Amino acid sequence: MNEPAYGVCSCGGKKRRGLLESLVFGLIGVESHSLEAETTSVLPGLLQRFDPRIKVVALLALIIAAVSTQRLTVLALMFALATGLALLSKIRLIRLARQVWLGVFLFSGIIVLPAVFIVPGEAITHLPLIGWPITLQGLRSAAFVIGRAETAATLSLLLVLTTPWPHVLKALRSLGVPAAIVAILGMTYRYIFVLTQSALQMAEARQSRLMAPLDGPARRRLMLTMIGTLLTKTLALGTEVHAAMVARGYRGEVRLLDDFRTRPADWAFLLAALGIAATIIGARL
Amino acid sequence: MHIPDGYLSPSTCAATFALAAPFWYVASRKVKRQLHTKLVPLMAVVSAFSFVVMMFNLPLPGGTTGHAVGLGIAAIVLGPWAAVLSISIALLIQAVFFGDGGITAIGANCFNMAIVGPFVAYAVYQAIAGRSELTSPRRVVAAGVAGYVGINAAALVAAIEFGLQPMLFHDAMGAPLYAPYPLSIALPAMLAGHLTIAGLAEAVAAAGLVAVLQRTEPELLDLTARRPATSGRWRETRALWFGLGLLMLLSPLGLVAAGTAWGEWGAADFADPAARQEIAAASGNVVPPEAVPSGLQRLSSVWSAPIPDYAPAFLRNEHLGYILSAVTGSGLVLLVFAGIGALRARRSPSV
Numbered sequence: 001m002n003e004p005a006y007g008v009c010s011c012g013g014k015k016r017r018g019l020l021e022s023l024v025f026g027l028i029g030v031e032s033h034s035l036e037a038e039t040t041s042v043l044p045g046l047l048q049r050f051d052p053r054i055k056v057v058a059l060l061a062l063i064i065a066a067v068s069t070q071r072l073t074v075l076a077l078m079f080a081l082a083t084g085l086a087l088l089s090k091i092r093l094i095r096l097a098r099q100v101w102l103g104v105f106l107f108s109g110i111i112v113l114p115a116v117f118i119v120p121g122e123a124i125t126h127l128p129l130i131g132w133p134i135t136l137q138g139l140r141s142a143a144f145v146i147g148r149a150e151t152a153a154t155l156s157l158l159l160v161l162t163t164p165w166p167h168v169l170k171a172l173r174s175l176g177v178p179a180a181i182v183a184i185l186g187m188t189y190r191y192i193f194v195l196t197q198s199a200l201q202m203a204e205a206r207q208s209r210l211m212a213p214l215d216g217p218a219r220r221r222l223m224l225t226m227i228g229t230l231l232t233k234t235l236a237l238g239t240e241v242h243a244a245m246v247a248r249g250y251r252g253e254v255r256l257l258d259d260f261r262t263r264p265a266d267w268a269f270l271l272a273a274l275g276i277a278a279t280i281i282g283a284r285l
Numbered sequence: 286m287h288i289p290d291g292y293l294s295p296s297t298c299a300a301t302f303a304l305a306a307p308f309w310y311v312a313s314r315k316v317k318r319q320l321h322t323k324l325v326p327l328m329a330v331v332s333a334f335s336f337v338v339m340m341f342n343l344p345l346p347g348g349t350t351g352h353a354v355g356l357g358i359a360a361i362v363l364g365p366w367a368a369v370l371s372i373s374i375a376l377l378i379q380a381v382f383f384g385d386g387g388i389t390a391i392g393a394n395c396f397n398m399a400i401v402g403p404f405v406a407y408a409v410y411q412a413i414a415g416r417s418e419l420t421s422p423r424r425v426v427a428a429g430v431a432g433y434v435g436i437n438a439a440a441l442v443a444a445i446e447f448g449l450q451p452m453l454f455h456d457a458m459g460a461p462l463y464a465p466y467p468l469s470i471a472l473p474a475m476l477a478g479h480l481t482i483a484g485l486a487e488a489v490a491a492a493g494l495v496a497v498l499q500r501t502e503p504e505l506l507d508l509t510a511r512r513p514a515t516s517g518r519w520r521e522t523r524a525l526w527f528g529l530g531l532l533m534l535l536s537p538l539g540l541v542a543a544g545t546a547w548g549e550w551g552a553a554d555f556a557d558p559a560a561r562q563e564i565a566a567a568s569g570n571v572v573p574p575e576a577v578p579s580g581l582q583r584l585s586s587v588w589s590a591p592i593p594d595y596a597p598a599f600l601r602n603e604h605l606g607y608i609l610s611a612v613t614g615s616g617l618v619l620l621v622f623a624g625i626g627a628l629r630a631r632r633s634p635s636v
Contacts (some may be wrong), residue, residue: 001612005544007433017345017620022342023340023341023342025340026339026340030340030383033382033383034382037382040443044288057534060388062289063388063389064295064389066290066291067290067291067294067295067298067389068295070456070457070462071456072439078470100383100384106291108289108291112465114466115461115466118465118466118470119451119460119461119465121459122461136458136460137458137459137460137461138455138465139459140458140460141460141461141462141465142465144291144456144460144462144463145291145292145463145464145465147291148290148292148463149289149290149291149292149387151291152289152290152291152387152388152389153289153290153387156290156380156384156387156388157384158382159381160381160382165382166382178318180313180324180325181313181374183325183329184324184325184328184329184332184370184374185374185377185378186329187325187326187329187330188329188330188332188333188336188374188375188378189333189378189382190328190333191329191333192333192336192337192378194329194333195333195334195337196337199337199340203351215446216344216346219344220343220344220345220489220493221493221522223341223342223343223344224343224489224490224493224494224496224497225497226341226342227338227358227490227494227497228494228497228498228501228502229501230334230337230338231338231358231362231494231498231505232501232505234330234331234333234334235327235330235331235505236328238323238326238327238329238330239323239327240330241326241329241330242322242323242326242327245322245325245326246322248321249387251435252321252322254323254325266309
């Protein structure tokens with residue numbers, strides 16, 4: 001009963017968001033992330049110039065290399081490489097810090113913090129007052145997890161920020177992913193925004209009609225009813241989309257246009273990325 | 286629950302990917318057979334729903350809130366195979382486009398949340414819901430328990446994946462290269478979070494949605510509801526009956542086996558020199574005791590088999606005796622299960 005489930009409060013912005021506000025913010029976050037990705041994918045940067053197929057393979061190889069490396073120095077170099085690629089692709093570091101680095105650091109940091117004390121090994125110092133030993137192995141282990149998570153997340157975000165989603169899908173098709181899967185991925189992406197809009201409208205409509213704070217069970221019923229309504233709408237939408245596709249000649253065969261062209265620079269980038277990955281994995285660096 | 290990159294080794298990621306791949310293959314074939322041209326559009330919108338539903342924050346009893354993965358909902362409404370596809374697609378887009386879950390860990394995340402979770406949830410739901418009415422409160426309870434058990438099963442598998450890492454992967458200084466906690470820590474840590482908040486969120490989501498659908502669109506629960514036996518039963522089980530018949534015909538193959546089956550000795554065998562030799566040969570040349578073991582002696586007279594040694598007295602041909610024994614034995618087993626099935630059908634009338 002303490003937390004209003006809607007609207008403006010007199011808390012000066014210090015109060016936690018209500019459920020509907022959280023949902024609306026989350027849904028808007030999905031849309032703004034997509035919008036930002038579309039904006040950065042057309043900037044005249046380095047990665048934006050490469051063929052999407054080459055980019056998918058190259059960045060995937062670098063991610064696997066970052067996950068495979070057994071040395072913190074190599075991991076640091078990989079992170080620097082990812083940051084350098086971002087700068088050359090005109091992606092601001094503040095965006096990376098906001099979208100990836102801070103979130104991953106907080107999430108992984110909380111998870112691996114106890115490892116600093118729990119992992120057995122050589123104690124390098126002790127916590128004041130409590131006296132818990134901080135082990136070298138524990139620190140290295142925490143650094144590995146956080147470093148890998150940061151580097152891999154940066155590289156995967158680079159793919160999305162420098163490549164329009166339809167091009168990622170077409171690249172997947174060119175690389176042998178079945179056409180039906182690519183079509184489902186493409187349509188899923190499209191309908192995520194349709195359903196997001198639908199959920200947003202439901203949330204706003206309900207919010208605008210709330211005259212008093214809701215108690216726990218009522219808020220639970222509200223969210224569950226919204227999910228149920230969304231499911232019903234989803235299935236109806238699926239039937240309508242299917243009918244529209246059949247009306248336009250769809251008979252179960254998916255055909256995608258594939259008009260990518262590679263240039264020498266694409267192959268050079270691919271060779272460089274594969275070379276780095278092969279060296280790290282092959283030499284067990 | 287979404288495992289990021291760097292927590293699992295590349296070999297673990299490859300192994301979980303290999304484990305998930307057959308499920309994806311079978312799921313795509315089964316769902317394609319079921320939906321035909323509707324496969325692409327329906328899976329697309331349902332995957333989009335799976336994605337969006339993960340953003341709903343549910344108020345839970347006790348004052349806290351939690352997100353549901355929706356694996357219970359998907360398995361109950363769509364069935365486990367369609368749930369495998371839709372949740373996998375949603376997880377793939379989350380990982381690639383929104384950075385929620387690692388790209389190298391896609392196989393592990395899909396195996397945990399799109400395969401183990403939905404299948405466990407579906408089995409629990411069917412076991413508890415039985416053949417109850419679509420609008421029965423029993424289905425609400427079944428959905429809640431299914432969601433709770435399903436998400437905890439997924440968390441258990443994820444915890445095992447985490448817990449294996451420090452056992453298998455260290456650097457030269459002995460520091461764990463990936464998730465640093467052993468099973469003794471990873472298991473309780475993961476399950477503590479999922480047995481409480483995450484499990485409760487999944488249970489509330491699944492039970493609540495089934496309750497909502499029962500009021501608004503109960504026919505949506507019909508797809509996975511168990512039905513009474515229909516005329517199509519013979520068609521579905523035909524291959525099994527033929528297989529059983531073939532095995533019965535092949536049962537005399539048991540005569541080809543040389544020697545004695547270890548441990549299947551009668552009291553009389555201990556007095557028969559040839560049988561004693563076979564017992565010794567089958568026991569690593571350990572000579573059997575001279576006297577019949579007292580327990581065996583006492584119990585051997587309790588029951589006399591009607592068809593001893595698969596050879597009815599009225600049949601001279603031992604091959605025919607084996608086949609007749611196979612038919613009789615299988616028939617008795619089928620009769621018992623038919624009786625149990627009839628009893629269950631009488632106790633829980635179908636929808």
